């Protein structure tokens with residue numbers, strides 16, 4: 100390790116939300132159906148609710164992926180090689196520990212849009228791994244042209260880590276563009292370890308996003324509270340109901356808030372009307388078979404190096420490297 104890589108935690112805030120939200124709301128509300136980017140769900144309360152979703156019995160993705168990482172970390176670390184792990188959308192950064200323990204002289208960079216939650220997550224992780232140099236960057240990773248200049252990123256190979264099947268939150272064309280952008284951000288010698296949730300029985304898929312405790316519903320409705328608070332909107336939160344359904348032709352779960360009556364909402368200085376029954380899509384979660392995911396990755400210039408799956412075949416972690 101070079102002397103500039105110190106075992107300390109640094110935080111950097113690029114203040115992403117302030118610049119981007121207004122324009123993206125105007126674009127999203129003008130679509131038919133109305134749809135907002137999934138990152139809007141993650142203010143501090145949204146991040147907290149997402150952590151609770153991960154603990155619900157119906158939402159098995161987090162537990163399954165964490166167990167797979169725990170079981171396969173030595174093989175994954177060996178295949179990744181030396182470098183700095185760069186996690187896109189780190190959330191509570193609860194999945195990366197087995198990799199940090201298995202890698203030789205690891206370093207870690209967490210990117211997330213939810214500033215306060217990111218700071219707390221990095222501090223917790225740093226307490227657990229005090230020898231690992233760490234940097235937390237609050238940013239919108241989908242808008243980054245380059246990673247910020249820093250010794251952790253400039254002096255070591257960059258190894259992307261994108262668990263949680265978060266790539267599924269982007270429509271296919273955007274997902275391809277994002278994977279291309281990751282290649283650019285990570286550089287030519289990079290690898291990318293990425294988690295992919297696979298199609299499964301419709302009952303299981305829909306239950307995962309309709310937990311009995313109603314946390315997914317609170318997570319979606321929190322978006323309206325956020326828009327009221329941050330953008331001066333006047334959503335009547337009790338006039339929307341949550342709906343999550345599997346759309347087989349799109350191979351995705353669609354999560355939406357459905358207006359329970361005809362109404363007009365003002366937002367960003369403009370008025371938007373909702374019909375009774377009209378949906379505002381808050382998030383989609385695309386499920387890829389390993390083959391369909393690798394086809395997407397190939398279009399973005401990544402080729403497969405290794406793959407690890409759980410015994411039931413619910414999800415996979417793919418290790419990708421840059422195509423020649």
Ligand SMILES: C[S@@+](CC[C@H](N)C(=O)[O-])C[C@H]1O[C@@H](n2cnc3c(N)ncnc32)[C@H](O)[C@@H]1O
Nearest residue numbers: 138141188189190211212213239240241262263
């Ligand atoms: C589904 S959670 C996954 C968290 C964690 N990686 C995991 O696997 O459990 C998505 C995370 O990505 C963050 N996020 C979503 N869109 C983002 C964006 N465009 N830029 C940066 N962070 C984003 C959210 O704040 C949230 O913490």
